[in-house]
Amino acid sequence: MRIETPPSAxxxxxxxxxxxxxxxxxxxxxxxxxxxxxxxxxxxGPSGCGKSTLLxxxxxxxxxxxxxxxxxxxxxxxxxxxERGVAMVFQSYALYPHMTVYRNIAFGLxxxxxxxxxxxxxxxxxxxxxxxxxxxDRLPKELSGGQRQRVAIARAIVREPQVFLFDEPxxxxxxxxxxxxxxxxxRLHRRIGATMVYVTHDQVEAMxxxxxxxxxxxxxxxxVGAPLQLYHQPRNQFVAGFIGAQRMNFIPCRVxxxxxxxxxxxxxxxxxxxxxxxxxxxxxxxxxxLGVRPEHMRGDGGDASLTGLVxxxxxxxxxxxxxLRSADGTLVSGHFSGAxxxxxxxxxxxxxxxxxxxxxxxxxxxxxxLARG
Amino acid sequence: MxxxxxxxxxxxVRSAWLFLAPTLLVLAAVAGWPLLRTVWFSxxxxxxxxxxxxxxxxxxxxxxxxxxxxxGVLADPQWWGAAWRTIWFAGVSVSLETVLGMVVALALNxxxxxxxxxxAAILVPWAIPTVVSAxxxxxxxxxxxxxxxxxxxxxxxxxxxxAWTASPTLAMWAVVMVDVWKATPFMxxxxxxxxxxxxxxxxxxxxxxxxxxxxxFFRVTLPLMAPALGVAVxxxxxxxxxxxxxxxVLTSNSNSSMSMAVYARQQxxxxxxxxxxxxxxxxxxxxxxxxxxxxxxxxxxxADGEGRA
Amino acid sequence: MKARITxxxxxxxxxxxxxMLAIIGFALFPFYYxxxxxxxxxxxxxQPALWPEHFDLRNYAQIFTQQAFGRSLLxxxxxxxxxxxxxxxxxxxxxxxxxxxxxxxxxALLLTVLGVSMFPQVAVLSGLFELIRALGLYDTLPGxxxxxxxxxxxxxxxxxxxxxxxxxKELEEAAFVDGASPLRMIWRVFLPLLWPAMVxxxxxxxxxxxxxxxxxxxxxxxxxxxxxxxxIALLGGGSAQExxxxxxxxxxxxxxxxxxxxxxxxxxxxxxxxxAGAVKG
Numbered sequence: 001m002r003i004e005t006p007p008s009a010x011x012x013x014x015x016x017x018x019x020x021x022x023x024x025x026x027x028x029x030x031x032x033x034x035x036x037x038x039x040x041x042x043x044x045g046p047s048g049c050g051k052s053t054l055l056x057x058x059x060x061x062x063x064x065x066x067x068x069x070x071x072x073x074x075x076x077x078x079x080x081x082x083e084r085g086v087a088m089v090f091q092s093y094a095l096y097p098h099m100t101v102y103r104n105i106a107f108g109l110x111x112x113x114x115x116x117x118x119x120x121x122x123x124x125x126x127x128x129x130x131x132x133x134x135x136x137d138r139l140p141k142e143l144s145g146g147q148r149q150r151v152a153i154a155r156a157i158v159r160e161p162q163v164f165l166f167d168e169p170x171x172x173x174x175x176x177x178x179x180x181x182x183x184x185x186x187r188l189h190r191r192i193g194a195t196m197v198y199v200t201h202d203q204v205e206a207m208x209x210x211x212x213x214x215x216x217x218x219x220x221x222x223x224v225g226a227p228l229q230l231y232h233q234p235r236n237q238f239v240a241g242f243i244g245a246q247r248m249n250f251i252p253c254r255v256x257x258x259x260x261x262x263x264x265x266x267x268x269x270x271x272x273x274x275x276x277x278x279x280x281x282x283x284x285x286x287x288x289x290l291g292v293r294p295e296h297m298r299g300d301g302g303d304a305s306l307t308g309l310v311x312x313x314x315x316x317x318x319x320x321x322x323x324l325r326s327a328d329g330t331l332v333s334g335h336f337s338g339a340x341x342x343x344x345x346x347x348x349x350x351x352x353x354x355x356x357x358x359x360x361x362x363x364x365x366x367x368x369x370l371a372r373g
Numbered sequence: 374m375x376x377x378x379x380x381x382x383x384x385x386v387r388s389a390w391l392f393l394a395p396t397l398l399v400l401a402a403v404a405g406w407p408l409l410r411t412v413w414f415s416x417x418x419x420x421x422x423x424x425x426x427x428x429x430x431x432x433x434x435x436x437x438x439x440x441x442x443x444x445g446v447l448a449d450p451q452w453w454g455a456a457w458r459t460i461w462f463a464g465v466s467v468s469l470e471t472v473l474g475m476v477v478a479l480a481l482n483x484x485x486x487x488x489x490x491x492x493a494a495i496l497v498p499w500a501i502p503t504v505v506s507a508x509x510x511x512x513x514x515x516x517x518x519x520x521x522x523x524x525x526x527x528x529x530x531x532x533x534x535x536a537w538t539a540s541p542t543l544a545m546w547a548v549v550m551v552d553v554w555k556a557t558p559f560m561x562x563x564x565x566x567x568x569x570x571x572x573x574x575x576x577x578x579x580x581x582x583x584x585x586x587x588x589x590f591f592r593v594t595l596p597l598m599a600p601a602l603g604v605a606v607x608x609x610x611x612x613x614x615x616x617x618x619x620x621x622v623l624t625s626n627s628n629s630s631m632s633m634a635v636y637a638r639q640q641x642x643x644x645x646x647x648x649x650x651x652x653x654x655x656x657x658x659x660x661x662x663x664x665x666x667x668x669x670x671x672x673x674x675x676a677d678g679e680g681r682a
Numbered sequence: 683m684k685a686r687i688t689x690x691x692x693x694x695x696x697x698x699x700x701x702m703l704a705i706i707g708f709a710l711f712p713f714y715y716x717x718x719x720x721x722x723x724x725x726x727x728x729q730p731a732l733w734p735e736h737f738d739l740r741n742y743a744q745i746f747t748q749q750a751f752g753r754s755l756l757x758x759x760x761x762x763x764x765x766x767x768x769x770x771x772x773x774x775x776x777x778x779x780x781x782x783x784x785x786x787x788x789x790a791l792l793l794t795v796l797g798v799s800m801f802p803q804v805a806v807l808s809g810l811f812e813l814i815r816a817l818g819l820y821d822t823l824p825g826x827x828x829x830x831x832x833x834x835x836x837x838x839x840x841x842x843x844x845x846x847x848x849x850x851k852e853l854e855e856a857a858f859v860d861g862a863s864p865l866r867m868i869w870r871v872f873l874p875l876l877w878p879a880m881v882x883x884x885x886x887x888x889x890x891x892x893x894x895x896x897x898x899x900x901x902x903x904x905x906x907x908x909x910x911x912x913x914i915a916l917l918g919g920g921s922a923q924e925x926x927x928x929x930x931x932x933x934x935x936x937x938x939x940x941x942x943x944x945x946x947x948x949x950x951x952x953x954x955x956x957x958a959g960a961v962k963g
């Protein structure tokens with residue numbers, strides 16, 4: 001396919017010490033980031049974390065208050081968008097309502113009469129890539145949400161930028177369409193191979209699309225890494241709680257002993273468990289937080305367990321969610337397959353293995369896992 | 374169940390008409406009836422002194438051929454002069470007001486330090502009585518004592534004082550200038566309203582794509598504003614065709630600067646020719662109706678053709 | 683690279699500011715000049731000047747004592763207030779009917795109301811003259827008030843109707859369920875919500891009535907029923923030939939100052955009202 005971008009035409013992205021202030025509000029507080037050429041990088045985080053602002057700084061729609069932005073090794077800080085070699089797909093598609101699909105895609109390209117044939121060729125090529133060819137003469141208002149999104153993407157592709165920027169492109173679509181378009185975007189990335197920076201608040205999109213995820217919180221980067229890396233080795237409680245279809249359980253516990261094998265903690269209900277983490281700096285009696293994902297709960301077996309009364313049962317069809325109120329009052333959730341045999345008020349037991357556990361200190365920082373011997 | 378729903382709806386409709394009644398009554402008294410009377414008078418030879426004694430004379434006020442001479446409003450060169458002049462005035466001043474209004478609206482759309490001052494400054498000319506505008510400008514344009522002639526002579530742009538409001542060639546330009554001064558704020562605010570309804574994300578997309586702002590203006594802003602702009606232009610044009618106050622006060626009883634409304638009133642009140650003056654008034658009314666209808670027809674034709682870009 | 687951008691931007695910004703200052707100057711200069719001229723009198727006015735020789739209030743005294751300008755101001759105020767008040771009262775009910783009730787002929791009525799606002803005033807002049815004379819209201823303020831309704835009523839009905847349409851249906855339905863009559867509904871539910879719309883509408887209608895000239899000039903010519911625009915237009919002076927420009931400018935200033943105050947105070951509301959009318963139109 002002629003659209004394939006040769007590696008030299010796509011660029012790496014680097015942010016160095018980037019800050020952004022809106023008046024008194026310090027929205028981006030010192031972000032350092034490196035994105036390889038051809039990588040699909042997702043900025044994810046709760047509302048207000050600054051992910052959209054960061055993307056707009058990359059696009060050139062906002063000026064950074066401090067720091068440097070580099071695209072393809074070139075310092076683009078302070079440059080207007082058109083000189084940065086970026087293209088952007090907006091959440092609201094930002095299509096020109098009075099222009100046909102063809103004109104919308106072509107609008108950014110038209111520079112002169114002699115180039116009209118060239119423009120036409122490129123527009124039709126991109127339209128074919130995104131299956132828009134039968135829609136070229138339609139107006140945006142005659143298109144469905146998913147089709148409009150594809151036009152927005154086509155408009156970005158046709159400019160052959162070095163970096164693609166996506167600002168929550170799927171938020172305005174309904175659930176089924178979202179999944180469909182998500183797959184199309186992934187396929188597009190494989191086809192074109194360009195660097196893509198993608199912003200979303202949906203961690204599912206992040207996990208499924210990204211080569212690299214950047215978790216942002218309050219204008220700061222919490223963790224950067226591959227999706228599975230963030231899932232298995234969250235660096236702090238925030239990332240642990242954010243990544244994962246169901247939110248991780250956080251159970252308060254107390255240190256019984258700290259040694260070479262790990263840290264032994266006392267759970268509510270007096271059971272104890274040794275978690276294989278680095279015990280440096282941990283003292284006996286210190287309060288810590290134990291993290292276990294609902295999907296890692298078991299009905300029996302395990303290295304330790306929690307007992308309590310069932311507070312609620314939610315049948316999902318393929319599985320069920322059980323909510324257990326432990327001895328000290330903590331609500332713990334477990335995700336099990338099949339139908340539940342329990343009812344509200346039943347006494348039940350959640351078991352879990354030490355390998356599935358995470359320990360977080362008083363500041364929410366995860367204790368590093370010990371390397372397997 | 375449905376029976377009571379129907380009576381419910383019926384009582385609502387009845388009360389609606391009750392609420393409308395006083396308004397409709399006043400409008401009928403102040404607008405409907407007088408208009409009909411005016412049209413009726415145009416077919417009679419009534420005069421102001423004794424308005425009730427009138428004889429039906431058909432289209433004589435409009436056009437009549439009598440002993441080889443044409444009489445009637447449509448045969449009066451003064452009427453045609455007033456008509457063309459009014460149309461010229463409407464065309465020129467509305468065009469200027471649209472362009473200038475666009476500039477002001479674009480400026481007001483951006484946040485800049487003097488924005489509040491600009492907005493307040495342009496509102497004042499619009500809010501004061503036209504008579505006052507005419508007098509103030511008349512004073513500035515006064516041929517002997519006016520400050521404008523004084524300045525122009527001081528800058529050596531003219532060597533003799535110019536009779537702005539009295540000269541048959543220049544008077545209408547003076548009228549245009551004062552009208553632009555007065556009515557641009559109105560156009561600017563209408564255009565501003567249209568500007569603020571435009572989708573903002575298109576402009577960000579344009580910025581990222583590196584499209585030149587001038588190109589964005591002509592290819593995106595103007596086409597998207599076209600319907601609202603059309604309405605504003607239509608309203609202003611209808612206003613301009615009815616112009617009376619400004620011309621009457623600024624250029625007083627000069628026959629070379631009359632508008633259609635001035636002509637009609639002159640016939641009605643100064644010459645006491647109610648029949649004749651009513652004919653002129655009716656013709657002016659017809660001009661306005663025709664313009665409105667053709668504008669409506671134009672928009673409907675465009676809507677059918679989908680107005681693609 | 684950066685220096686070049688800022689230089690061009692700076693130049694553009696300066697040019698922009700100059701343009702804005704030019705527009706503001708063009709808009710406000712006539713007032714300034716009228717103010718200056720109002721403080722000068724007699725022979726001083728033969729020579730244009732941008733600053734008065736001394737602050738002489740002679741012209742102001744003259745218009746109030748010799749020309750009864752104060753009376754004209756009161757007349758204008760009375761007419762405008764009455765007309766606006768009546769228009770608003772009538773419009774609320776009409777707006778409810780046109781905006782919230784579906785009935786046959788509603789669209790046509792709305793178009794008629796809009797059409798009336800486009801009438802040229804001369805087209806109804808002879809008919810109105812006959813009517814006013816027949817009612818015995820010629821050369822009186824009530825007669826003028828009646829005539830001015832033509833200008834304000836369609837406008838207030840149109841604007842209030844469009845506002846009425848936007849109001850949420852739930853309030854009306856809740857009052858309906860509570861068994862409120864339409865009158866009660868208007869008084870208790872719609873009127874409080876409509877207040878923010880009525881202020882700019884009333885203001886705009888006031889300005890229209892205050893500035894009206896043709897009807898006032900035709901139907902209320904006597905010195906004691908004259909309104910301000912007529913009074914200024916007919917300001918005569920001592921000599922037959924020369925127009926008394928000093929007193930005319932003084933009168934203009936007297937009329938303009940409250941308008942400027944109004945505009946400054948209600949700037950936002952006025953703009954909002956004008957723009958809302960535009961949008962709905």
